[in-house]
Amino acid sequence: MEKWIGGAAAIAITALMFAAPVQAQVKSIDFTKEPACDSLTPTSMGGPAPKSPRLLVVRYLGSSNHEIAYRNTVLLLNAHYARTPPARPLGFTRDDVKKVDALLIGHGHGDHMSDAPYVAMKTGAPLVGAPITTTQAKKMGLADAQLVTVTGRGGEVKKFKDITVEPMLGRHGDGDAEVGAAQNAAYRQVMAADDSADEVVQPATRRTSPPARRAP
Numbered sequence: 001m002e003k004w005i006g007g008a009a010a011i012a013i014t015a016l017m018f019a020a021p022v023q024a025q026v027k028s029i030d031f032t033k034e035p036a037c038d039s040l041t042p043t044s045m046g047g048p049a050p051k052s053p054r055l056l057v058v059r060y061l062g063s064s065n066h067e068i069a070y071r072n073t074v075l076l077l078n079a080h081y082a083r084t085p086p087a088r089p090l091g092f093t094r095d096d097v098k099k100v101d102a103l104l105i106g107h108g109h110g111d112h113m114s115d116a117p118y119v120a121m122k123t124g125a126p127l128v129g130a131p132i133t134t135t136q137a138k139k140m141g142l143a144d145a146q147l148v149t150v151t152g153r154g155g156e157v158k159k160f161k162d163i164t165v166e167p168m169l170g171r172h173g174d175g176d177a178e179v180g181a182a183q184n185a186a187y188r189q190v191m192a193a194d195d196s197a198d199e200v201v202q203p204a205t206r207r208t209s210p211p212a213r214r215a216p
Contacts, residue, residue: 029055036069043069044076045096062090064112073161076103076125079116086191094118100125102148102160107172108133117142128158128167 029052031037036057041047043057044067050057051071059067066077081094094115100123105113113133117140120127126148127137134147150156152169159165 027054042067044074044099045092046098049074061092063087064106065090068163071162073101073163074099075160075163075165076100076119078106078112079103079119080111080113081115094122097123099123101163102158102165103127104165104167105129105133105137106170108136113137120146126160128165 034051034055035048036043036050036055039047042059042061043049049069049072053071055070057067057069059069061067061081063080063083064078065080068075068077076097079094079097081090081092083089097119100119102125103116103120105116105127107113108129113129113136116127117137119125120137120142124146126146127134127142128148128150129137130152131149134149137147138144148158150158150167152167157164157166
């Protein structure tokens with residue numbers, strides 16, 4: 001029996017259509033006039049937006065989070081900003097998000113949507129996801145008016161200002177066993193190296209309070 005994400009919801013952007021004429025697309029972009037490409041502040045958090053109609057900026061925001069900015073349109077792919085040890089802080093919180101035109105949630109797990117309802121309520125942006133995702137968002141307090149439920153089975157083209165999106169159904173499975181084993185081994189090595197670094201650094205660090213205990 002196949003586990004399709006109608007139960008654990010996947011959305012992928014399969015089409016981004018812009019209004020720029022084909023002839024204009026052959027011209028080069030003057031990146032010296034595009035501060036969005038140099039700024040460390042995401043557009044959704046008050047940073048500059050792309051100016052050229054031929055430029056789309058994609059930012060990785062840590063964890064499962066991405067930002068897509070095109071002219072005056074901002075989409076967030078997932079919203080999982082809260083961090084607990086051993087995960088490192090992202091450098092921002094959900095309260096830093098100021099501008100969003102839509103939140104596109106890959107599936108209804110906490111590491112993809114834990115902060116999505118909050119951000120949607122704060123900004124007024126719609127939250128797009130599969131049935132299990134929007135049901136969970138509603139349980140977390142998001143109003144029906146901001147929920148956009150999709151199946152990803154075709155014919156669900158959505159337009160958010162300058163960006164057109166078509167959801168696509170994806171499969172959320174366990175993956176290949178060998179790949180999973182390799183990932184787990186790599187994770188253990190990273191954590192072991194992190195613990196070793198802490199043992200070297202901590203004795204030379206003056207503390208004014210007891211050291212925080214690492215979560216098991």
